[in-house]
Amino acid sequence: MVSPNMGEHGGSGDGYRVLGMLLSGPVFYGGIGWLLDFWLHTSWIFPLGLIGGVGAGVYLVIARYGRSE
Amino acid sequence: MPGLIGLLIPLEWTACAAEESHSEGFAPGVASFCARPLFPELGEQFSWLNNVLAQAVIGTILVIAFWLWVSSRQKVVPGKRQFFGELAYNFIRNGIARDMLGHDYRKFLPYLVALFSFILVNNLFGQFFVFMFPTFSKIGYAWALAALTFLLYNGVGIYKHGFLKYLKNNTIPAGVPAWIYPLIVPLEFLSNFVIRPITLGLRLFANLFGGHLVILVFVVGGTLLLTTTEELAGKPIWLLQTAGGFSLVFSFALFALELFVSVMQAYIFTVLTAQYVATALADEH
Known part of the structure; x- marks a missing residue:
């Protein structure tokens, strides 16, 4: 449980936090996909990683902020 | 790339x-x-003594002098000077620190006040005479502040929870089934330890860099057009001069916008620092 005053404040701070989470998905999985494409000489893993990464980022945001307790 | x-x-x-x-x-x-070296005659090894460093140092002195001035000779019934100082101090204290950090905000208040006033003064250097250059449009200065905040929030997090528990707090979100951890943990790590400091520094730098560049284009370009004496690209002189005049007048609106951006960026940097410290201290997410 988060104590009432800690990290529960809404506004621009949370907005930037969500933005960071959404960014981290495509950056990480897109990066892995790009590297795999680079090594395996393919071209389909990078877009797959990007899309999967966006999905994972959205899931992360929902897991953190979407719960209504 | x-x-x-x-x-x-x-x-x-x-x-x-x-x-x-x-x-x-x-x-x-x-x-x-x-950057222009202050003493070019001293040679290459003193080129780090440049105008940007000078204004950062002057900004520091101004900030220290301001807080010393408003906090000296305090009375129970505040005068104008003390009232203004308390207004500025309370803005950070109540508006940012206590809001974000809860009951143990006091420990971080000096850093937040110093951070806000330092960024604000250096940003305002971009809009006022003497310097006319925002210090943080040099990216190295923005990185230094971002690094300081990065060290602070990780430091207090590790100090409070211990290294492993802090790492666990910041990489494993609560309420997520265990089988999905491999998918989420790298993202949480990236978002908390890599993207946070990078966006913190870039946001401050890019806002001031972009704003200052736009102002330069409008003022320098406007002056150039206004004082033109020959036709350019088939346009008559009167048209070029009118366009230059408009551009100069419009640059005042941009100065006003930059004034707003300067205050806004100082505020956002401080709010985000406070928020990062708050989440580092939080027991669990």
């Missing part, structure tokens, strides 16, 4: 190296942000 790297290392480095070989007059561009 070079474009991406150019964002992360001092952007104007190549431009400044190019400018030394051939000067292109005063067309505004990345080279307008090159």
